[in-house]
Amino acid sequence: MSPTAPRTGPGTSRAPYGSAEVDPRQATEPILALNNVEVIYDEVILVLRGLSMSVAEGRIVALLGSNGAGKSTTLKAISGLLPTEDGEVSDGSITYQGRDITHTDAATIVRDGISQVMEGRRVFEHLSVHENLLAGGYTRSHGEHADDLDRIYTYFPRLADRRSQTAGYLSGGEQQMLAIGRALMAHPRLMTLDEPSLGLAPLLVEEIFSIIGRLNDELGTTILLVEQNARLALDIADHAYVMESGRIVLDGPAAELAANPDVQEFYLGLTEEGARRSYRDVKHYKRRKRWL
Amino acid sequence: MNIFVQLTVTGLTNGAILALAALGFVLIFKSTGVINFAQGEFLLIGAYAVYVGTVAAHWTVGILLGLLVAVVLGVGVERLILRPLVGQPIIAVIMVTIGLGIFLRSVVQIIFGNRPLPFPDFIPGGSVNLLGATVPANRLWGIGLAAVTLAVFTVFFTRSRHGIAMRAVADDQQAALTMGISVRRVFAMAWALAAVSAVIGGMLVANLIGVSGGIIEFGLLVFPVVILGGLDSVPGAMIGGAIVGLLITYTGGYVGGGLQSVVPYVVLVGILLVRPYGLFGQVRIERV
Numbered sequence: 411m412s413p414t415a416p417r418t419g420p421g422t423s424r425a426p427y428g429s430a431e432v433d434p435r436q437a438t439e440p441i442l443a444l445n446n447v448e449v450i451y452d453e454v455i456l457v458l459r460g461l462s463m464s465v466a467e468g469r470i471v472a473l474l475g476s477n478g479a480g481k482s483t484t485l486k487a488i489s490g491l492l493p494t495e496d497g498e499v500s501d502g503s504i505t506y507q508g509r510d511i512t513h514t515d516a517a518t519i520v521r522d523g524i525s526q527v528m529e530g531r532r533v534f535e536h537l538s539v540h541e542n543l544l545a546g547g548y549t550r551s552h553g554e555h556a557d558d559l560d561r562i563y564t565y566f567p568r569l570a571d572r573r574s575q576t577a578g579y580l581s582g583g584e585q586q587m588l589a590i591g592r593a594l595m596a597h598p599r600l601m602t603l604d605e606p607s608l609g610l611a612p613l614l615v616e617e618i619f620s621i622i623g624r625l626n627d628e629l630g631t632t633i634l635l636v637e638q639n640a641r642l643a644l645d646i647a648d649h650a651y652v653m654e655s656g657r658i659v660l661d662g663p664a665a666e667l668a669a670n671p672d673v674q675e676f677y678l679g680l681t682e683e684g685a686r687r688s689y690r691d692v693k694h695y696k697r698r699k700r701w702l
Numbered sequence: 703m704n705i706f707v708q709l710t711v712t713g714l715t716n717g718a719i720l721a722l723a724a725l726g727f728v729l730i731f732k733s734t735g736v737i738n739f740a741q742g743e744f745l746l747i748g749a750y751a752v753y754v755g756t757v758a759a760h761w762t763v764g765i766l767l768g769l770l771v772a773v774v775l776g777v778g779v780e781r782l783i784l785r786p787l788v789g790q791p792i793i794a795v796i797m798v799t800i801g802l803g804i805f806l807r808s809v810v811q812i813i814f815g816n817r818p819l820p821f822p823d824f825i826p827g828g829s830v831n832l833l834g835a836t837v838p839a840n841r842l843w844g845i846g847l848a849a850v851t852l853a854v855f856t857v858f859f860t861r862s863r864h865g866i867a868m869r870a871v872a873d874d875q876q877a878a879l880t881m882g883i884s885v886r887r888v889f890a891m892a893w894a895l896a897a898v899s900a901v902i903g904g905m906l907v908a909n910l911i912g913v914s915g916g917i918i919e920f921g922l923l924v925f926p927v928v929i930l931g932g933l934d935s936v937p938g939a940m941i942g943g944a945i946v947g948l949l950i951t952y953t954g955g956y957v958g959g960g961l962q963s964v965v966p967y968v969v970l971v972g973i974l975l976v977r978p979y980g981l982f983g984q985v986r987i988e989r990v
């Protein structure tokens with residue numbers, strides 16, 4: 411079956427892969443909204459300080475920010491993983507498709523249609539590629555697995571060649587593909603990805619980003635993409651948020667942000683003369699002064 | 703030759719039962735990280751449950767009762783005793799399983815007393831001629847039953863949704879959560895399955911030596927077995943069980959003099975020197 415073929419009729423309560431009937435580029439109703447979310451770890455460490463953002467259905471939204479800004483924490487708050495790290499949403503709310511999911515447990519959130527691809531890939535090392543994918547399809551019925559596996563192997567032909575290989579021995583790029591494919595097995599409407607480019611060679615990163623774009627295009631999956639590679643993220647995103655120290659400090663259409671001089675200087679590594687410079691070299695206080 | 707065949711059959715029976723007991727131990731360690739020092743008592747409880755059901759009604763009732771008790775025991779221990787201990791130091795959890803073992807043993811003693819009870823033979827008795835040697839039929843049945851159980855478990859882990867979910871949790875709990883796998887449910891399932899394998903093991907031991915506290919001593923042999931095979935390896939539990947079972951029996955048969963209780967540990971130390979993770983223990987995969 412080709413990935414673009416229509417999948418289920420409107421009668422199914424859990425339509426797979428978002429609402430493919432609506433042209434995703436036109437839908438504007440937010441599928442996910444965070445309202446003044448505060449997150450505390452260990453009851454004392456305040457990491458998110460009133461973060462608000464929203465993700466429109468069918469779009470790719472990028473969340474940018476430097477190390478320790480709280481990007482991963484934001485994704486964990488959405489996916490219900492905070493309790494596993496002694497963290498909690500102490501104020502504000504998270505709504506998904508109009509329903510409050512602030513304190514919903516991780517397993518229910520996956521069933522509701524949000525899947526997270528964690529930072530650092532986190533494949534099940536001792537399981538084969540195939541078994542990793544089956545684990546990803548845990549919430550689906552057995553009958554659906556064959557089609558889903560076919561679809562994922564079409565998107566990631568490298569995985570198809572290595573289906574019985576132990577995942578721990580795959581290359582970093584292959585592991586990232588497996589992590590994405592595994593998340594797809596749950597038929598997410600909204601997929602959150604935490605730094606999928608981490609530690610990968612530029613060519614591989616481009617390959618993975620182009621697949622993310624296709625998933626959004628062809629399956630209608632809404633994407634929330636956390637990245638430090640701002641250039642690529644702004645390239646494929648419709649909308650982007652920039653966060654610093656647990657708050658959103660800037661947001662707008664991706665193209666607009668890419669043209670913003672501050673973003674150019676601090677996130678795209680461009681100085682006024684257009685020379686490339688890593689934003690990592692920029693002193694932290696300088697950024698604070700501009701945006702807070 | 704006769705003696706060799708007889709000893710081999712005896713050794714394999716012991717090994718198969720040990721493998722079952724060890725399998726339960728490995729299941730718990732692998733998915734929850736807890737070392738269950740009460741595994742021997744699980745065997746004991748299982749044997750008595752099957753005994754009670756069989757004496758009161760029929761062996762089918764006995765087995766059903768045994769399985770029921772196993773599931774209740776496994777899930778109950780996980781929920782009531784271990785879940786409140788989540789996040790506590792591992793030594794606390796280990797102490798708790800030791801305490802649990804003593805508690806279970808005492809309860810059984812209070813109810814049934816110290817005297818060994820003859821296990822009703824539901825496995826056909828008599829003897830069979832095998833390669834010129836006379837071997838008791840119930841031992842062959844024991845080997846067969848254990849082998850079938852181990853095969854079922856293996857298929858469960860490699861093919862079924864819940865089996866794969868259990869292995870996923872063993873690898874990475876947080877990532878498993880992001881697949882919608884309930885880690886708590888997997889923990890409960892690990893304890894229940896461990897208890898089920900212990901019940902079948904306990905029943906087989908009881909069939910050989912009667913229903914008594916001696917079952918626990920047999921259960922203690924899971925430690926050399928799992929350390930030999932690898933604490934987290936299911937095939938290791940099976941092969942470790944066979945090795946220890948055969949070693950003990952051959953030493954007892956050919957050498958004697960109580961040496962059989964020492965030899966497994968000597969071999970154990972030797973193997974650990976060469977393979978610190980045990981024969982089949984999972985090597986941590988390090989990629990850079």
Ligand SMILES: Nc1ncnc2c1ncn2[C@@H]1O[C@H](COP(=O)(O)OP(=O)(O)OP(=O)(O)O)[C@@H](O)[C@H]1O
Binds near residue numbers: 452457478479480482
């Ligand atoms: N489990 C935890 N317990 C305590 N503090 C934490 C925990 N996880 C994260 N933090 C703190 O919260 C802050 C934000 O961390 P987070 O991982 O969300 O940042 P990030 O934006 O994803 O950074 P990076 O780009 O390095 O991945 C950091 O200061 C970090 O030390």
Ligand SMILES: [Mg+2]
Binds near residue numbers: 481604
């Ligand atoms: Mg992060």
